[in-house]
Amino acid sequence: MKIEAILSTAQLATRGSFFLLLITLTVNLWQKNAPGTIYFLYLLPLVIFIPGIIRGEIRTLIWLGFVLLLYFAIAVGRMSNPEPLFLDIVELGLIVILFSSSSVTARVTQKYNL
Numbered sequence: 001m002k003i004e005a006i007l008s009t010a011q012l013a014t015r016g017s018f019f020l021l022l023i024t025l026t027v028n029l030w031q032k033n034a035p036g037t038i039y040f041l042y043l044l045p046l047v048i049f050i051p052g053i054i055r056g057e058i059r060t061l062i063w064l065g066f067v068l069l070l071y072f073a074i075a076v077g078r079m080s081n082p083e084p085l086f087l088d089i090v091e092l093g094l095i096v097i098l099f100s101s102s103s104v105t106a107r108v109t110q111k112y113n114l
Contacts, residue, residue: 007108011056013101018053018064021094022046028087045070061106068099 022043029039045067052060075092078084 003108003112007105007112010101010105010108013097014061014105015053017094017098017101018046018049021091021098024087024091024094028085028091031085031087056105056109058106058109061102064102065099065106068095068102071095072099 025043025046026039029042034042049060049064049067053064072092072095075088075095078088079092081088
């Protein structure tokens with residue numbers, strides 16, 4: 001597979017999983033009847049990255065990886081419940097996909113100066 005194809009696939013996976021994660025988090029909070037402050041505190045760290053994700057900036061992707069570690073820890077904590085909700089499982093999967101695809105995108109872009 002050519003490098004350009006790998007990069008375009010990773011960028012598409014990054015953008016898609018990022019916006020799907022935002023939607024999933026919003027719906028999950030809505031189902032749990034969270035107050036508006038929780039929406040703000042929970043979604044703001046990800047919303048800050050939207051311009052950089054759209055432009056595909058390397059630094060944004062690297063910082064996103066660090067922020068996703070916090071979301072990953074929270075999602076794993078939710079999975080420890082006896083019966084986790086379906087959206088909790090989807091959230092964890094999207095976090096893993098987003099972390100992996102953003103790491104691949106950043107690495108390929110840096111390595112090949114694309």
